[in-house]
Amino acid sequence: MRNIDLIHEVTRIAAGQWPFVLAGLNIDVPDSPRKHTSCPACGGKDRFRFDDNGRGSHICGQCGAGDGLDLIQKVNNCDTTLAARLAADVLGIDYQATETDPTTASLRRKWLGAEQQQRKQECQKQAVEDAKQRRDMFVRLYSGIRQQAVQGESDYLRSKGLGGFTFPILTDGSILLPLVDESGAVVAAQTITPQGEKRLVSGSAKRGAYHTVNTPEQSQEVIIAEGLATALSVHLMRPDALTVCAIDAGNLLPVAEAMRRSHPILQIIIAADNDYHDDSQPNIGKIAAEKAALSVAGWVALPPTEEKTDWNDYHQQKN
Numbered sequence: 569m570r571n572i573d574l575i576h577e578v579t580r581i582a583a584g585q586w587p588f589v590l591a592g593l594n595i596d597v598p599d600s601p602r603k604h605t606s607c608p609a610c611g612g613k614d615r616f617r618f619d620d621n622g623r624g625s626h627i628c629g630q631c632g633a634g635d636g637l638d639l640i641q642k643v644n645n646c647d648t649t650l651a652a653r654l655a656a657d658v659l660g661i662d663y664q665a666t667e668t669d670p671t672t673a674s675l676r677r678k679w680l681g682a683e684q685q686q687r688k689q690e691c692q693k694q695a696v697e698d699a700k701q702r703r704d705m706f707v708r709l710y711s712g713i714r715q716q717a718v719q720g721e722s723d724y725l726r727s728k729g730l731g732g733f734t735f736p737i738l739t740d741g742s743i744l745l746p747l748v749d750e751s752g753a754v755v756a757a758q759t760i761t762p763q764g765e766k767r768l769v770s771g772s773a774k775r776g777a778y779h780t781v782n783t784p785e786q787s788q789e790v791i792i793a794e795g796l797a798t799a800l801s802v803h804l805m806r807p808d809a810l811t812v813c814a815i816d817a818g819n820l821l822p823v824a825e826a827m828r829r830s831h832p833i834l835q836i837i838i839a840a841d842n843d844y845h846d847d848s849q850p851n852i853g854k855i856a857a858e859k860a861a862l863s864v865a866g867w868v869a870l871p872p873t874e875e876k877t878d879w880n881d882y883h884q885q886k887n
C-alpha cells in the first residue's frame with residue numbers, strides 16, 4: 569500500500585474511534601472535551617483538551633492543535649507515515665500485504681531513497697532512546713511513590729461493592745496499581761482516585777502490561793478484564809480462575825497474547841465491558857475483546873444487557 573493510501577485508509581477507518589486507537593498506542597487523552605489535562609506530547613498540567621469530533625481533534629497550549637495522526641506524530645517524534653502505520657496496527661489494517669507483491673516491492677524500494685531510509689533509521693533509533701528514557705523516568709517515579717504508599721482498602725473499591733481487597737494506597741486515598749510485563753518487572757502503574765479517576769504514572773510502558781488479581785495454584789482458565797473493579801468482580805464470581813486486568817480495551821490484545829505465551833494450554837476468557845450504545849457508535853469494549861479472543865483462540869464473556877454495563881455493574885446489580 570502506498571504511504572498516501574495508507575494515510576487515507578487509516579483516516580477513514582479511524583474516524584469516530586480515535587480514543588480507542590490512541591489508547592492502543594498508550595496515548596492517554598481525557599474522555600470529555602471539557603476536561604483540561606496534561607499534554608501526552610509535551611506534558612504540563614492542564615494545557616491539553618481533546619475535542620475528538622470523530623477526527624481525534626485536540627489542542628495544546630504549547631504544541632498546538634491537530635487531528636489524531638498529528639497527535640501520534642507529536643508523541644512519538646515521527647513522520648505521518650510511521651504514525652499511520654502505528655494507527656494501522658491498532659486498527660488491524662494490513663498495510664504490508666501488498667508489499668510482498670514483487671513489482672510493488674521493487675517500486676517501493678525506488679521510492680524510498682537513501683535519504684529517506686536514513687531518516688527512518690534515525691527515527692527508529694530515537695524511538696529506542698526515548699523508550700529507555702521513559703523507562704528510567706518511570707522507575708524513579710514509581711519507586712518514589714511506592715515508598716509513600718500504605719497497604720489498605722480504598723474508597724473507590726468500597727463504592728463499587730468491593731470491600732476487603734487491599735492495595736497500596738497513596739496519601740490522597742488513591743490506589744497505586746502496579747502493572748508487570750511478562751518477566752514480572754513493574755513497567756507501568758495506574759493510580760485510581762477515590763472518585764474513580766484513573767491515570768497512568770508518567771513513563772509507564774502499558775502495552776502488554778497487566779495486574780494479576782490472584783495466584784491460584786492450579787487453574788483451568790485465565791480471565792482477562794479491562795479495569796481493576798471489573799477484574800475483582802469477575803474474580804469473586806470465578807475464584808478458581810487466574811484473573812488479570814489489562815487496564816483498558818486497547819490493551820486487551822497484547823495482554824491476551826502475553827497470557828497465551830505464558831499459559832499455552834489454558835482457556836483464555838476475555839471478560840468484556842459491554843460499551844453498548846443506542847445509536848450507531850461502535851461497541852469498543854466488545855470489538856476489542858473479540859479481537860483479543862480471536863488472536864489467542866479464546867472466548868468472550870459479555871454482560872448480557874442492552875445498556876452500557878461492565879461485569880462490576882452486573883455483579884453489583886445481582887448482590
Ligand SMILES: [Zn+2]
Nearest residue numbers: 607610628631
Ligand atoms: Zn503539547
